[in-house]
Amino acid sequence: MAKIIMMDASMTGSTEMMADAIGDYIKGAGHELVRKSFDFDAIDVQELLDYDGILIGSYTWDDDLPYEVEDFYEELDEVDLTGKLVGVFGSCDSFYDSYGAALETIAARIPTIGGTMYGEKLKVELEPNDEDIEHCKQFAAGFLEQLSKME
Numbered sequence: 001m002a003k004i005i006m007m008d009a010s011m012t013g014s015t016e017m018m019a020d021a022i023g024d025y026i027k028g029a030g031h032e033l034v035r036k037s038f039d040f041d042a043i044d045v046q047e048l049l050d051y052d053g054i055l056i057g058s059y060t061w062d063d064d065l066p067y068e069v070e071d072f073y074e075e076l077d078e079v080d081l082t083g084k085l086v087g088v089f090g091s092c093d094s095f096y097d098s099y100g101a102a103l104e105t106i107a108a109r110i111p112t113i114g115g116t117m118y119g120e121k122l123k124v125e126l127e128p129n130d131e132d133i134e135h136c137k138q139f140a141a142g143f144l145e146q147l148s149k150m151e
């Protein structure tokens, strides 16, 4: 059984719907999952060290991270994520040229602090439909598979 933490930032609920689908899959597969919200919970980057897997969900705001993820992102300087698998996902809007740029920002940062990025960045157009929810489950399954190979 792996220990996984999942955090999400969601302004209008679409990224949260993705997090619900991913979280349900992980718990259904028998793993321990702790969920936090960038909006409502205090997130200390040091607590990431207690987990094998880290999932970060975020929408994108004006080509970059939303403000509620900025402090967390800055504080990543203080941790070494060697041996940790990190996956990123979020709702995006193809109206904007920088589609899901927040995910790119986070994904680029992880290897610089020793973490291993899970290959697929899961981007969903606005509110997830049934097919997108299936993709969320596949994303969760792939993440768990890669995590099992790292343990």
Ligand SMILES: Cc1cc2nc3c(=O)[nH]c(=O)nc-3n(C[C@H](O)[C@H](O)[C@H](O)COP(=O)(O)O)c2cc1C
Pocket (backbone or CB within 6 Å): 009, 010, 011, 012, 013, 014, 015, 016, 058, 059, 060, 061, 062, 063, 064, 091, 092, 093, 094, 096, 097, 098, 099, 100, 101, 125, 126, 127
């Ligand atoms: C002012 C503003 C700026 C935005 N900028 C971007 C952007 O640069 N890239 C992008 O993909 N989406 C952008 N979006 C779209 C949101 O990321 C999108 O609506 C997303 O579905 C919100 O997810 P949530 O429901 O989890 O909050 C922007 C939305 C607003 C209102």
